[in-house]
Amino acid sequence: MKGWMFGIFLAAPALPMNLSAQNDSLLLQGLKTDVFYLASDSLGGRAPGTEGAEKAARWIGTRFESLGLKPFLENTWIQPFTYSEEGRPVQAENLLAQTNPDKPCKLLITAHYDHLGLGNAHSREVFKNVIHNGADDNASGVAMLLALAEQYAKKEKELDYSVLFVCFSGHESGMFGSEYFVQHCGNKLDQAKYVLNLDMVGRLDDAQSPPPLYFRLPEGSLWENDLLPVDVDGLKVVVKNQEMPLDHTPFHKKGMLAATFSTGLHDDYHRSTDDAERINFTGMAQVFFLLKSTSEHSSSDVS
Ligand SMILES: [Zn+2]
Numbered sequence: 001m002k003g004w005m006f007g008i009f010l011a012a013p014a015l016p017m018n019l020s021a022q023n024d025s026l027l028l029q030g031l032k033t034d035v036f037y038l039a040s041d042s043l044g045g046r047a048p049g050t051e052g053a054e055k056a057a058r059w060i061g062t063r064f065e066s067l068g069l070k071p072f073l074e075n076t077w078i079q080p081f082t083y084s085e086e087g088r089p090v091q092a093e094n095l096l097a098q099t100n101p102d103k104p105c106k107l108l109i110t111a112h113y114d115h116l117g118l119g120n121a122h123s124r125e126v127f128k129n130v131i132h133n134g135a136d137d138n139a140s141g142v143a144m145l146l147a148l149a150e151q152y153a154k155k156e157k158e159l160d161y162s163v164l165f166v167c168f169s170g171h172e173s174g175m176f177g178s179e180y181f182v183q184h185c186g187n188k189l190d191q192a193k194y195v196l197n198l199d200m201v202g203r204l205d206d207a208q209s210p211p212p213l214y215f216r217l218p219e220g221s222l223w224e225n226d227l228l229p230v231d232v233d234g235l236k237v238v239v240k241n242q243e244m245p246l247d248h249t250p251f252h253k254k255g256m257l258a259a260t261f262s263t264g265l266h267d268d269y270h271r272s273t274d275d276a277e278r279i280n281f282t283g284m285a286q287v288f289f290l291l292k293s294t295s296e297h298s299s300s301d302v303s
Helices: 004-011 021-038 051-067 135-154 176-188 249-253 281-301
Strands: 078-085 088-098 105-112 162-168 194-198 212-217 236-241 257-262
Touching: 021 051, 021 135, 021 281, 051 088, 051 135, 051 162, 078 176, 088 176, 105 135, 105 176, 135 162, 135 194, 135 281, 162 176, 176 249, 249 257
Parallel strands: 105 162, 105 194, 194 257, 212 236
Antiparallel strands: 078 088, 088 162, 212 257
């Protein structure tokens, strides 16, 4: 049924800071733990092919395991791939996990986990050679994906479909991970319609009232206007209908409805100052509630 997901934006009750204080603090704690680890200096900026990226991949795999998710590939979370950068091969890994492996996949939630390492041509501080921790870009997206995965894993038995979670590498140098994933797994996704990509969701701008949450749609997307997300209590959803190549792009090219949620660009974007201390964790929780309510209202509409 088309529009199952964004129908609920219209149907969702006014949001919903009604989780118990305990759940609320567990959510914040989980988001902080993931962001602070992934954006710590010990991971060295998570450049593909480095030990730091491997540590990040191990962390994500361990989290998948502890949430009770299942592999999407045979017996492994890891999808290795190689791409070429400045004439040299880079070995990278996507991480894949799902709920309900015996049921058709209808929804993908994705986020890239790689970043710029010590800075490279994509840094705004070229030649400085300092660790770029990428707390917002995109430890925040991975933490949000894991928080959502926890919710889906908990209610797995109530759902008659599978949700696939993918953490991409090779993003910062050109969407290599998402391209590879679509090329090699696209044929398993015949029934998947929606791809929600999370990229930089950690800097909700409280100075604006209500703070904006951007919904980036690729140019030419067939997402119908009346099915777009609408404002909800506490957040203003701003639809950006422009091409900004992101990890939703390869899915869009394959004909799927794919878009990226983001809290937007800021001065620390692609600088060494994109650190965990600057993340708006309360804002992340607000974004989480919006996405969570989406999932709660969607299950009965999927067919
Ligand atoms: Zn980036």
